[in-house]
Amino acid sequence: MSTHLYCVLPHQMRGSLPAGLSGLAGARVRALPVDGIVAWVSDVRRALGVSVEGVRAHDAVVEAALETGTTPVPARFGQRFKDDDACRAALSSRATSVETLLSTIQGFVEMTLIITPSTRRMLRDLQPVIPEMVDPSAIGIGRRYLETLQAREAATGALRSAIDKVANALNAAAKPFVHRAAVHEQLTRLPFRTVSHLIPREAVADYKSAISDVSPDPEFRFLLIGPRAPYSFCALGESGGAHGMNLAD
DSSP states (O other): OEEEEEEEEEGGGTTOOOTTOBOGGGOBOEEEEETTEEEEEEEEOTTOOOOHHHHHHHHHHHHHHHTTTSOOEEBOTTOEESSHHHHHHHHHHTHHHHHHHHHHHTTEEEEEEEEEEOHHHHHHHHGGGHHHHTOTTOOOHHHHHHHHHHHHHHHHOHHHHHHHHHHHHHHHHHGGGOSEEEEOOOOSSSOOEEEEEEEEGGGHHHHHHHHHTSOOOTTEEEEEEEEEOOGGGOOSSSSOOBTBBOTTO
């Protein structure tokens, strides 16, 4: 067995673990005191691999910590140690950084905006390949669409500029509440933008209201996710931290 790390909370929250809370593979979550903090961990099989269910179970434990009223430092999924002693040693070796980060994010939560082209915009972009799409014998249509879109974007930058305009309007509306912001790296060729904001927990309702007041653009749509634990703001060093605290940073 190994020790899986979910998140870290202030030491005074050592008694806040909900009874019966389970994590990966249904394992019981327990509190592990480490110096001036407390870690939420569970025992998992060493061979337990990465899965969507596992990521969801990990996040559910982190969100349970957020529901205690404090703000946890979520660990990046996959922070696993030989045993409790190894987990303690890893946290103790970065104790100052971890405690500073934990103190810095207290009272804050993360809100995330995902901006994508609307169906109307995507249909317009699809026009060059629509005749082939209605031919059931045609192959590589998805790739052809992406290549067409990529070539057009490289030539004009129109889509990027249009998404920038929507993102700027949303960021301006959110600005009074934003403590920090993070633009996430785009990992696919699909046109979208993901921006996270770190805001005070008590400002969530006002933040949502401000975002909803932004005039809609018929060619774009946006999805608001949160409040959630601040995965995007948990770097221990100069880099990393976009997906939770990484003790290897």
